[in-house]
Amino acid sequence: MGLLLVSASIRLTKNSTPLTFDEAFSRLYGDQNLMFLDEPGNCVQISLDEHNGSGFKSQKPYLYSLFSASIKLPANNYTAGVVVTFYTSNNEALGDSHDELDFEFLGHAGGTNWVLQTNVYGNGSVSRGREERYDLNWFDPMEDFHRYSILWTENWIVFYVDDVAIREVKRVDGMGGDYPSKPMNLYATIWDGSGWATQGGKYKVNYTYGPFSAQYSDLVINGCSISMDPTHQQQPYCLDAPRFVTDFNGLMPEEIQKMRDLRTKYMTYSYCHSPSRYPTPLPECTIHP
Numbered sequence: 638m639g640l641l642l643v644s645a646s647i648r649l650t651k652n653s654t655p656l657t658f659d660e661a662f663s664r665l666y667g668d669q670n671l672m673f674l675d676e677p678g679n680c681v682q683i684s685l686d687e688h689n690g691s692g693f694k695s696q697k698p699y700l701y702s703l704f705s706a707s708i709k710l711p712a713n714n715y716t717a718g719v720v721v722t723f724y725t726s727n728n729e730a731l732g733d734s735h736d737e738l739d740f741e742f743l744g745h746a747g748g749t750n751w752v753l754q755t756n757v758y759g760n761g762s763v764s765r766g767r768e769e770r771y772d773l774n775w776f777d778p779m780e781d782f783h784r785y786s787i788l789w790t791e792n793w794i795v796f797y798v799d800d801v802a803i804r805e806v807k808r809v810d811g812m813g814g815d816y817p818s819k820p821m822n823l824y825a826t827i828w829d830g831s832g833w834a835t836q837g838g839k840y841k842v843n844y845t846y847g848p849f850s851a852q853y854s855d856l857v858i859n860g861c862s863i864s865m866d867p868t869h870q871q872q873p874y875c876l877d878a879p880r881f882v883t884d885f886n887g888l889m890p891e892e893i894q895k896m897r898d899l900r901t902k903y904m905t906y907s908y909c910h911s912p913s914r915y916p917t918p919l920p921e922c923t924i925h926p
């Protein structure tokens with residue numbers, strides 16, 4: 638059934654009516670750097686200039702969902718230090734015990750590729766980063782929109798690029814609270830990460846090349862939105878949990894094969910293969926060695 642369910646999840650994204658900004662999102666910071674590129678507010682542009690970055694977030698938190706957006710990255714010739722994100726988090730609500738699932742796009746110092754980083758935190762596991770990085774050059778991420786999706790279920794996390802899985806995390810007992818399991822909001826931001834983003838901070842943002850603008854369209858959230866209605870006493874209360882989120886049971890062999898091929902070609906770092914950092918790999922690393 639796995640294949641059907643995975644395909645169903647992807648089909649559902651494709652067939653879902655994208656959310657307009659006003660129905661599901663609100664501004665986060667850098668208001669003057671957020672603009673709509675179309676009337677219904679389906680396509681949102683956020684920019685980083687010498688004054689500010691910008692960002693937006695979902696109005697509601699969600700527990701186990703598929704989050705998806707088509708994103709076009711800044712096409713400037715030099716984007717070192719620039720960080721563009723698409724992620725889920727409950728940091729604002731929970732701080733030290735927060736959960737997070739990240740796509741982070743890290744700029745380049747001219748003539749090279751954007752780097753894509755994915756990461757997972759659960760219950761404040763910030764001292765156990767689960768970063769992976771990939772050279773994002775199997776297409777040109779600045780030329781066109783490409784779809785980036787996070788599937789988060791009770792037992793699996795999958796990061797997809799253009800509906801191809803690039804990373805799968807299975808919840809194993811050893812992860813304990815490190816597996817994200819509390820409602821999260823969806824975020825999209827652009828900010829100055831000069832201190833670390835490009836070659837560990839060697840190359841910094843140079844605003845001579847700015848402003849830097851990222852565009853998001855076809856925003857889709859398919860999952861379980863949480864009612865903050867006090868009558869539910871803050872207990873997670875699913876308004877609409879789609880079946881694929883509850884039934885998903887991992888990728889099918891063909892999908893895993895595609896994922897492996899892609900990782901072999903483009904992955905440049907994985908916390909699962911970082912003995913200096915983790916002499917004993919973290920527990921979930923045994924699933925896809």
Ligand SMILES: *[C@@H]1O[C@H](CO)[C@@H](O)[C@H](O)[C@H]1NC(C)=O
Binds near residue numbers: 668690
């Ligand atoms: C950036 O935006 C935030 C929130 O909109 C604002 O408080 C801050 O003053 C801005 N920073 C600058 C340098 O304009």
Ligand SMILES: *[C@@H]1O[C@H](CO)[C@@H](O)[C@H](O)[C@H]1NC(C)=O
Binds near residue numbers: 712713714
């Ligand atoms: C990038 O550099 C090329 C060659 O130097 C130049 O022609 C082009 O205008 C630049 N593009 C931007 C967006 O600055």
Ligand SMILES: *[C@@H]1O[C@H](CO)[C@@H](O)[C@H](O)[C@H]1NC(C)=O
Binds near residue numbers: 733734760813814815
């Ligand atoms: C999450 O962290 C808090 C402390 O911040 C701890 O009390 C709690 O037991 C942890 N939950 C899990 C599931 O590990």
Ligand SMILES: *[C@@H]1O[C@H](CO)[C@@H](O)[C@H](O)[C@H]1NC(C)=O
Binds near residue numbers: 843844845846
């Ligand atoms: C920013 O780029 C411009 C144009 O290439 C260059 O003249 C300037 O020195 C750069 N600034 C910094 C701080 O590197």
